[in-house]
Amino acid sequence: MELAETRRRRADRARQVADLLRREVLHGSFGDGHLPLEAALAREFGTSRNTIREALDLLRDEGLIERCPGVGTTVVAEKYPHGLHRLLGLAETLSEHGEVTNEVRAMGLIQPPAAVRARLDLPPGESVVYVERLRRLNGLPLSLDLTYLVRDMGEPLFDADLEHNDVFVLLERIAGQPLGMAELTIEAVNADAHTAAVLDAPRGAALLMVERLAHLSHGRPVDLEFIRFRGDRLTMRGHLRRATE
């Protein structure tokens, strides 16, 4: 990348290299988990070894790789892809990557604040079921989910196996019909101290925050969720089309 080498700051070149290496790390392009030597990477990217070192430092700071003298550079983190092509529960979308288990941290009937009531289109005075779960993939914390469910759909969950099932699957069983559409908002936020502790992540760690309102197929909103995914463990992947559908 001659352009990069001759006219730009090393930090800019390092970011450019890091972005390309990140993709290869995340997609398992380094089959045995070992990255090529710095000299080989410098040739591949047409840049200096100092730039390569700085790029590898960026990926190490993200927790994706480790660098050991004598051993070289190895991939240490795996990020799992959450499908963005359709509405999927966590265990559904990660089924080929391992077992999702859910620790129920809180569950009960509550009087919803106005913001929840409005989203779920409920009359004043109507209760909702609140469920808070820490979700793990193969035993490692992946997300913290805060869920509000309309009462008739949520109450049967008190007797359900929430530890081993996605709420989506249970809701469809209870409703006797599939879910339809969900509205989705995705943000990146820094983990506060307490959330970081729950997710076993560093304070300030970047989290992928998702707010999702799921409807039954005929349109009734039933499930409002606030989900914090560990940014170093999950990506969202999908397709967009240019033409309006």
Added chain:
Amino acid sequence: MELAETRRRRADRARQVADLLRREVLHGSFGDGHLPLEAALAREFGTSRNTIREALDLLRDEGLIERCPGVGTTVVAEKYPHGLHRLLGLAETLSEHGEVTNEVRAMGLIQPPAAVRARLDLPPGESVVYVERLRRLNGLPLSLDLTYLVRDMGEPLFDADLEHNDVFVLLERIAGQPLGMAELTIEAVNADAHTAAVLDAPRGAALLMVERLAHLSHGRPVDLEFIRFRGDRLTMRGHLRRATE
């Protein structure tokens, strides 16, 4: 939320309240930018004023609100929604929120590394056009975009007005056909020191990182982008359907 009040740690209750308030802040529910008094929020959420204070602290730490003695709590940040329902350029999706301007930090013809060549489906030896832009909305830094374009589509951009146009719109003009589909990966990452400085954000700030490969309508990949959005300035919003399309 009686459940929350009686059986759980205050930090858990504060997070729960903060998530609901965050949504109202982001959607402009507080029309004049002033949040209700703590006592009113405590009543609304059925929780203690200490919990409300802790929830507001979380939103202040995210840079969404400010709290001044005597003045109360005010909204200070605006997050802009990037449409996820179809493939859109930044100026297109934010047209109602203000003017997007692009500062071209680097642009030139380069020999692509293998990772880029493979994604753009190019033979060895073929050059690509690299463009690096800092993108602002109403003068404030919003994203840093690293873009690789196939040569025949990228070279005409040397004479184009990149400062005031989305690359998508320019590419469609050059190709004489609309773009088709794009593959998309969304991650949350912490900003490294140099990227933070470029985006005028705190070091470690959560960024929404998007990798996007856009194709022409007949399927040829033409545009590979690595985009870092400031997490405190942008959300992505869309819909998902449960049924497979």
